Amino acid sequence: MPKSLKIMVTGAKGMLGSDLCDVLGSEFDVYGFDIDDFSITDEQATMEWTLKVAPHVIFHLAAYTDVDGSEDHREEAFEVNAVGTQNICRAARNANARLIYISTDYVFDGTKGKPYIEADEPSPINYYGLTKLYGELYVTDLTLHHLIVRTSWLFGPNGKNFVDTIIGKAEAGERLRVVNDQYGCPTYTLHLAQALRELMKQDLEGIIHLTNKGATTWYDLATYALELAGISADITPVDSKAYPTRAKRPVYSVLSSSRLEASGIGELPPWQEGVRDHLKRRNKLKEE
């Protein structure tokens, strides 16, 4: 692929966006945008910036990502995740750019009891998931060339995430109660960014699931991270009933891909490798 391939990234300063821009930047011309450049809710600005860049590919990551906040700020979440994505789709179409949209495991209700594949029917149980599903529908309806990438439970050094929150609370000596009855696939932003770069090189269309390998609970993720960091904490596994949140979470949102092998990029490393590398980058890995 030529270095002259122009790639636009929305949400470029976010947790995934920062790693993605770094990974793509070593090979391609990358134009990263975030809220301080323009808001994707501004249809005109979105169109103007996109046509000015004239990208071949757009990675659309910008989103209202506060899952609990989405319940209280429904209009804002809808405006960014649904209307903003609609604006990006129209701009992508006008610029004749291929669109790669990052979506979520939270489009599923979690009742399937086994891993979700791309063909499964979404049925979100929280408002964030619903707005991201609207985004998926706009992408499907409004763009000619697109790929929807569903991922889950992200952590990385450039944003607020569960792993860092747990480490921070444990370091502060807080007593931890962590949910042990929700299952998902923790995914490290650097591994995901590298896989997204490889996916971009394929001409895959439609939907693909992309996470680190393996599934676990929040509690097991927390204890694994604490162990690697060498922090002994007062940590108790609890049911989600004992830890009510504004937004309902699916009890089982493990994503499986029937398409990864066909894409040629193969599986991502196990999530444990992601946690290890993340802690290393954050200087939190216990000396071994």
Ligand SMILES: NC(=O)c1ccc[n+]([C@@H]2O[C@H](COP(=O)([O-])OP(=O)(O)OC[C@H]3O[C@@H](n4cnc5c(N)ncnc54)[C@H](OP(=O)(O)O)[C@@H]3O)[C@@H](O)[C@H]2O)c1
């Ligand atoms: N985090 C997860 O566990 C997870 C799981 C599955 C899928 N995803 C999806 O993956 C993508 C990246 O997630 P992330 O965790 O890296 O998100 P993030 O760190 O919250 O980054 C999103 C970025 O978008 C920006 N943004 C918000 N509203 C905007 C607007 N109106 N116009 C332009 N930019 C705007 C945010 O700015 P501010 O920070 O100033 O708001 C932020 O820099 C999202 O599409 C998300 O839905 C995330």
